[in-house]
Amino acid sequence: MQPMRKIIHIDMDAFYASVEQRDRPELKGKPVIVGGDPQSRGVVAACSYEARKFGVHSAMASSTAYKLCPDAVFIRSRFDAYREVSTQIREIFCEYTDLVEPLSLDEAFLDVTENHKCIPSATLIAQEIKKKIYRRTGGLTASAGVSFNKFLAKVASDINKPGGITVITPDMAHEFVDRLPIRKFFGVGKVTEEKMLSHGIKTGADLKNYEREQLIRLFGKSGSYFYNIAHGNDDRPVEPNRIRKSIGKETTLLEDIDDMDQMLEILENIAERLENSLFKREAKGHTITLKIKYFDFQSVSRSITIDEPADTATVIMRYIKPLLSKTEAGEKKVRLLGISISNFDDQESDTGICRQLLLPFKGFHKVCFLSELNTKAGDIRK
Numbered sequence: 152m153q154p155m156r157k158i159i160h161i162d163m164d165a166f167y168a169s170v171e172q173r174d175r176p177e178l179k180g181k182p183v184i185v186g187g188d189p190q191s192r193g194v195v196a197a198c199s200y201e202a203r204k205f206g207v208h209s210a211m212a213s214s215t216a217y218k219l220c221p222d223a224v225f226i227r228s229r230f231d232a233y234r235e236v237s238t239q240i241r242e243i244f245c246e247y248t249d250l251v252e253p254l255s256l257d258e259a260f261l262d263v264t265e266n267h268k269c270i271p272s273a274t275l276i277a278q279e280i281k282k283k284i285y286r287r288t289g290g291l292t293a294s295a296g297v298s299f300n301k302f303l304a305k306v307a308s309d310i311n312k313p314g315g316i317t318v319i320t321p322d323m324a325h326e327f328v329d330r331l332p333i334r335k336f337f338g339v340g341k342v343t344e345e346k347m348l349s350h351g352i353k354t355g356a357d358l359k360n361y362e363r364e365q366l367i368r369l370f371g372k373s374g375s376y377f378y379n380i381a382h383g384n385d386d387r388p389v390e391p392n393r394i395r396k397s398i399g400k401e402t403t404l405l406e407d408i409d410d411m412d413q414m415l416e417i418l419e420n421i422a423e424r425l426e427n428s429l430f431k432r433e434a435k436g437h438t439i440t441l442k443i444k445y446f447d448f449q450s451v452s453r454s455i456t457i458d459e460p461a462d463t464a465t466v467i468m469r470y471i472k473p474l475l476s477k478t479e480a481g482e483k484k485v486r487l488l489g490i491s492i493s494n495f496d497d498q499e500s501d502t503g504i505c506r507q508l509l510l511p512f513k514g515f516h517k518v519c520f521l522s523e524l525n526t527k528a529g530d531i532r533k
Contacts, residue, residue: 155321157273158389159261160296160304161280163240164313166257167197169291170236171226182207182223187423189217189225194420196228196427200313210424230430233257236288243283247276250389255431258308260301262389273297274318281316298324300385305337324383329356338376346370355381398434399442400425401489407446409484411475418471421490422464429492435460436492439467441474444487453477461492 163169167185172178182202187193193213205220216223237256244251247270250262263276270276277295284293292314296307299321307317319327333352334344350369352358358366358381366374379385400421408414418441429435439461440454453474461467467490 154264155299156262157264158298158301158304159263159273159277159280160301160308161240161244161259161261161277161284162294162296162308162312163257163284164292164294165197165199165203166236166291167228167233168199168202170232171229172199173289173291174232178224182220184213184216184220184223184225185228186216186225186427187213187227189213194424194427198223228427228430233430234433236291239287240284240293243280243287246283247280249391251391252389256433257431260304260389274316277316281314300383301387301389302337302380302385303327303383306331306335309335328381328383329354329359331355333358336377336380338373338380343370343373397440397491397493398425398428398432398436399440399489399491400428401442401487403444403487404485407484407486409481411481414475414480414485414488415468415472417488418475418490419464419468421488422467422471425467425490425492426462426464429462434492435462435496436494437461437496438492438494439470439474440491440493441471441478442487442489442491443475443478443480443485445479446484446486448486450487451478456494460496467492 168183171183171185172181180201181199182205183199184195184202184207185198186196191213195207195209195211195213195216197209198207198216202216202220202223205223207216207220207223213225217225233256240257241251241253241259244259244261247266247268248261248263252260254260261276261280263270263273266276268276270279274297277297281293281295284291294308294312294314295316296304296309296319297316298304298307298319303319303324307319310317332354333339333347336355336358339347346369347353347358352361358377361369361378361381363375363378366378368374370377402417402421404417437458437460438454438456440452442450442452444450455470455474457470459466461470471490
C-alpha cells in the first residue's frame with residue numbers, strides 16, 4: 152500500500168517588504184510599499200503588514216496606495232536582494248527533499264513523504280524549516296501549511312499568517328473544506344467567485360452539492376477540478392521541473408478608447424506588472440505577444456521573437472510599440488489590452504531542482520528503514 156503523501160507549502164511573509172525592513176531597521180514597524188512611484192503609473196509589487204491595515208495590496212496602483220496610506224515609505228524593488236534570499240531558502244528546502252516545486256521567489260511546495268533526514272512527521276519538518284529560515288535570513292518569517300495534498304497545504308499556509316503553521320490531517324479535511332469560503336479556494340478568481348455566488352455557492356459545502364457534470368457545464372474544464380477539491384481530492388504531484396509556457400497580464404478598460412497615446416500608457420503599466428511577475432518567477436522569455444480586444448469583441452494578437460531576453464518593461468515596450476502599429480487599434484476602439492511573454496530560456500526549467508546530497512554514513516538506509524517501521528503509513532503527526 153502506498154503511504155499517504157505528506158505535502159508542505161511554505162510561504163514567506165510579506166517577502167519583498169520584509170527584506171527591505173530587515174536591511175533598513177529604521178523601517179521596522181512602519182508601512183512599507185515596494186513598487187513604482189506613486190506620482191507616476193507605478194504598481195504595488197508588495198507591502199508590509201503595517202500597510203495592509205490601510206487596505207493596500209499587491210497589483211494596486213501606487214497612486215491609490217498613497218491615497219490610502221500617505222505615510223507609507225515607497226521603495227523601488229531590489230530583485231537581486233530578493234533572489235539572494237530566495238536561493239538561501241531553496242537550499243534549506245533541498246536539505247530535506249529533492250521534490251521542491253517553487254511557485255515564485257517566496258513560496259514552494261515540498262513533498263516530504265520520503266525525505267533526506269528520515270523524519271516521519273511533516274509537521275516537525277515544517278517547524279525546522281521555519282526556524283532555519285529565520286536564523287539564516289536574519290529574522291525573516293515564513294508561514295507553513297501541512298497536509299496530504301497540494302490544495303489543502305496551500306490553503307492551510309494562509310490561515311495563521313504571519314509566522315504560523317497549520318496542519319490539516321485526513322480526518323480534518325472534509326469539515327475544513329465544507330467551512331471554507333469559496334474565495335479561499337485556490338483557482339477561484341474574482342470572476343469565478345461572482346459566478347459561483349450567483350449560483351448560491353458560498354462555501355465548500357455548497358460546492359459539494361453539485362455533481363461533476365453540473366460543474367463542468369458551469370465552469371468548463373475547471374469544473375472537474377472544483378469537484379475534486381470540494382471532496383478533498385487532489386492528486387497533483389509536486390513537480391520540481393514545472394515549466395510555465397507563458398506569463399501574461401491584461402487589462403479590461405472601463406471605456407472603449409481609440410487614443411494611441413493612452414493605449415501606450417496602459418501597455419506600459421501592464422509591462423511593469425509583467426516585469427514584476429517575470430522577476431518573481433526568475434523567467435526570461437524571447438517571444439512577446441500583444442493581445443487586443445476591440446469594441447466589437449473581436450480579438451487579435453501580434454507576436455515577435457527576439458534574441459535578447461524580454462524580462463524588463465523597457466525591453467518589452469521597445470517591441471510592443473511596433474506590434475501595436477500592426478493592428479487596427481486607433482481606427483477601431485479598444486476594450487482590452489494585454490501582453491504575454493513565452494519561449495523561456497532553459498534555466499526556467501531548472502527552477503527548484505535540488506542537487507543530490509551525499510549519503511551521510513553507511514547506516515543511512517538502516518535508519519530510514521527503522522523509521523518507516525515505526526511510523527504508521529500516511530500518518531501526519533502534529
